[in-house]
Every structure is written in C-alpha cells, then in structure tokens.
Amino acid sequence: MQISREPLISAAAIAERIGELAADISRDYANCLPVALPVLKGGLFFAADLLRRLHIEATVDLIRARSYAGRLSSGTVEFTFLPEQPLRGRHVLIIEDILDTGRTTAAVMDRMLAAGAASAELCVLLDKPARRVVPMSAKYVGFTIDDHFVVGYGLDFEERFRHLPAIHTLDGERPA
Ligand code: IMP
Ligand code: MG
Secondary structure, rough: OOOOOOOOOHHHHHHHHHHHHHHHHHOOOOOOOEEEEEEEEEEEHHHHHEEEEOOOOOOOOOOOOOOOOEEEEEEEEEEEEEEOOOOOEEEEEEEEEOOOOOOOHHHHHHHHHHHHOOOEEEEEEEHHHHHHOOOOOOOOOOOOOOOOOEEEEEEOOOEOOOOOOOEEEOOOOOOO
C-alpha cells in the first residue's frame, strides 16, 4: 500500500490551522478549566500539538473508541479505555482526528453527557461530511475534505502511517 507522494495537507498548513483553532478554543473556554479529551489513538497527535498552543489552562484525559476495521466502518462503537477524571460538571472538549460517519464521535459525546459533563463539544482535524451516517457536526474543524481515505498525522491504515507529519491519501484507494 503506497501513500500519495504529495501530501493532501502539508505539515505547515496543519500547524498554521492549529494555531487558529487554539485561539478560538482559548477564547471560548476562558476561565472554565475544560477537560481536553483526545480520542486514542488517532486524536493523540493532533491533540498534542493543539493543546500546546492554547492560551488557557485545561486538564487532559483520554478515551479510546473504536468503530473501524481496516477501511470498513463496522458500525458499532466499543470503548476500551475511559477517562479517569470525574467528568460531572466539567466542560469536555473531545479531540478527534477525523469526523467520518459520525458514529464514533456521537458515541463519545453521548457517553460524556451520560457521565454528567456540563457540556461536550467536538474538535476534529478533518471533516468528511460526504460520509456522514449519524447527524453530527464539530464545533471546531481543521479542514473539510472530500471523500478520500487519508493517512498520516495520527491517521492510520491498518495501524500504518500514523507517524507521518502530513496528511496523505492512499494511492489507488477508495473508501468502502
Ligand atoms: P466515524 O465513527 O465513522 O466518524 O469514524 C471515525 C474513526 O474512523 C476515526 O477516528 C478514524 O480512526 C477512522 N477513519 C475514518 N476515516 C478515516 C480515514 O480517511 N483514514 C483513517 N482513518 C479513518
Ligand atoms: Mg483509526
């Protein structure tokens, strides 16, 4: 499996956009000590860069949700790791690599609200609205992309390519 030679989104473009998102989030969450909640594993890379550019204080916890096998969405969401901090009354900012069918983020959002969070919002690096199955939108979106299967900067194909600094498409790919 080959990745595209030229990135779809360069590391420099990602860094620039992250600065803008961090400014928006810092303004919206001033003085309320939000919990930043990266979704493992893909959201980790984006979250690490985003959080270091906030101008406000935030606590950090982790969640792991899986809804994917290879390129096919299985349609069910399984939680294999849950936050350790009490979330009751907290403002939770879910940080995810990509909003695709919407199943994962909808399930994470429901879970946070069921845990008593005062609010739950979503920040995604990438949004693929063409693929949506569950009605879901993110308050903070890095880039809206067409229906490509993408890898890099946290996004994987069968656990490969997460470490790449930019976002690439897979050559000859077609999401199912
Ligand atoms: P959703 O539940 O369908 O919105 O899918 C979200 C998850 O599917 C993401 O956290 C990714 O792990 C995975 N995913 C969706 N689209 C892509 C893609 O283009 N490349 C890599 N992973 C993807
Ligand atoms: Mg994944």
